[in-house]
Amino acid sequence: MNAKPSATPAPSELQSFWMPFTANRQFKANPRLLARAQGMHYWTADGREILDAVAGLWCVNAGHGRREITEAIAAQAATMDFAPTFQMGHPIAFELANRLAAIAPPGLDRVFFTNSGSESVDTALKIALAYQRARGQASRTRLIGRERGYHGVGFGGLSVGGIVNNRKFFAASMVPGVDHLPHTLSIEHNAFSRGLPAWGAHLANELERLIALHDASTIAAVIVEPISGSAGVLLPPVGYLKRLREICDKHDILLIFDEVITGFGRIGKPFAAQAFEVTPDLITTAKGLTNGAVPMGAVFASRKVYDAFMQGPEHAIELFHGYTYSGHPIASAAALATLDIYAREGLLTRAADLAPAMESTVHGMKDLPHVIDLRNCGLIGAIELEPRPNRPGTRGYDVFLKCFERGVLVRQTGDIIALSPPLIVEPADLARIAEVLAEAIREAA
Ligand code: PXG
Numbered sequence: 001m002n003a004k005p006s007a008t009p010a011p012s013e014l015q016s017f018w019m020p021f022t023a024n025r026q027f028k029a030n031p032r033l034l035a036r037a038q039g040m041h042y043w044t045a046d047g048r049e050i051l052d053a054v055a056g057l058w059c060v061n062a063g064h065g066r067r068e069i070t071e072a073i074a075a076q077a078a079t080m081d082f083a084p085t086f087q088m089g090h091p092i093a094f095e096l097a098n099r100l101a102a103i104a105p106p107g108l109d110r111v112f113f114t115n116s117g118s119e120s121v122d123t124a125l126k127i128a129l130a131y132q133r134a135r136g137q138a139s140r141t142r143l144i145g146r147e148r149g150y151h152g153v154g155f156g157g158l159s160v161g162g163i164v165n166n167r168k169f170f171a172a173s174m175v176p177g178v179d180h181l182p183h184t185l186s187i188e189h190n191a192f193s194r195g196l197p198a199w200g201a202h203l204a205n206e207l208e209r210l211i212a213l214h215d216a217s218t219i220a221a222v223i224v225e226p227i228s229g230s231a232g233v234l235l236p237p238v239g240y241l242k243r244l245r246e247i248c249d250k251h252d253i254l255l256i257f258d259e260v261i262t263g264f265g266r267i268g269k270p271f272a273a274q275a276f277e278v279t280p281d282l283i284t285t286a287k288g289l290t291n292g293a294v295p296m297g298a299v300f301a302s303r304k305v306y307d308a309f310m311q312g313p314e315h316a317i318e319l320f321h322g323y324t325y326s327g328h329p330i331a332s333a334a335a336l337a338t339l340d341i342y343a344r345e346g347l348l349t350r351a352a353d354l355a356p357a358m359e360s361t362v363h364g365m366k367d368l369p370h371v372i373d374l375r376n377c378g379l380i381g382a383i384e385l386e387p388r389p390n391r392p393g394t395r396g397y398d399v400f401l402k403c404f405e406r407g408v409l410v411r412q413t414g415d416i417i418a419l420s421p422p423l424i425v426e427p428a429d430l431a432r433i434a435e436v437l438a439e440a441i442r443e444a445a
Helices: 024-029 067-079 091-103 117-134 155-160 164-173 201-214 240-250 303-309 329-345 347-363 394-405 427-443
Strands: 034-038 041-044 049-052 110-114 142-146 178-181 219-224 254-258 282-285 297-301 371-377 380-385 411-413 416-419
Touching: 049 427, 067 329, 091 110, 091 297, 091 329, 110 117, 110 303, 117 142, 117 155, 117 219, 117 254, 117 282, 117 297, 117 303, 142 155, 142 201, 155 164, 155 178, 178 201, 201 219, 201 240, 219 240, 240 254, 329 347, 347 371, 347 380, 347 416, 347 427, 380 394, 380 427, 394 411, 394 416, 394 427
Parallel strands: 142 178, 142 219, 219 254, 254 282
Antiparallel strands: 034 041, 041 049, 110 297, 282 297, 371 380, 380 416, 411 416
16 A cells, blocks of 8 residues: 655755755755655665665664554554544553553653654653642752753753754743753763763763752753764763762752653663663653654653642643643554564664674774764764864765765764664664765765
């Protein structure tokens, strides 16, 4: 029942779609159109096969075109297309929440559904603020994010995020009372580290400095990505996340892990919280939840957080927050089918088995021209290139383009190339990615 790929549109037919995070004029003058996908591959509108080294956009963890997911979507659409979850419910959303609770870190078994990572982040921040108020600590209104953090594009996520281009146009509209930890990338100390870098756990102590400045009684929550993806794969130094947890505990501050990228098996456990053995109070997810097939996000909350809301008169709504499509039946069906595949094929832990192959793939690029750092963890990799004088980002873009022309899709952020292949990737695919990337890097020298 595969839909027919649509014919290649003429340039004049590309004008209406205002594309997200894209150089629209450059793209529309020279479009790269994907028309079909299966397994590890895309096919372009003109029929070229492209090896997907980024799981779409860090989301297609079980590979493309999984029949069980598409069938579940079709069956659910035919059975019940939509049903509200405001003062109503449908069994499949409850079933999904239970299934998610079963793979979550211990205690994080309350699940709030959203439609994207950005919505998950804004939901988690709102839960954190409302939680403090619910437990009688209404002065705790401050949120702490991190430089170079990416938490989506809602005003909350932008405010705690730390990517300057995303923030500067909206500078006057940031959520007030936000401060930022320093990021954890240090090429000076950690270049070419394999896995988590050894230097930098002390950077977590900057949280103590912010607490000393603002006072703990004003701080609601700290939010970080266990591994920053969008900013170019920034890894947590060994011991860093544990230290953040200790400081949050000491000062009774909530810790939120944004696992939109690391969730659902990316680094060898269902969640990074489990891989790094640090349990936050809230976890934000999206992407891999439905294998990217239908938009959906989920926020996992601890019992402590959830129970703080479950007081007062029983007829009262406890949290004034939610989306028309929270727990959408079709998204729920897609997520359940996705979790079945993850379980049957062992995909939530497969990245641990493949991590050594990924590590050698990435670190095999050490001697290529202009490579200034290589980073890896689980099935995430990054190649950082030296920027061209006065033209930052152009070398990275050239490498991205040359890879695409040679049939491999990578993700580029400035002069950093990120890799996050579907978790079904085989060593032969990794070898092909490495070969094409090496050629592209040499050519872009
Ligand atoms: N948090 C994190 C950690 C993310 O990585 C979001 C929130 C927002 O999710 P939505 O679903 O609202 O886009 C993200 C999204 C990239 C890239 O190339 C990464 C994301 C999105 C697009 C591109 O690194 N992450």
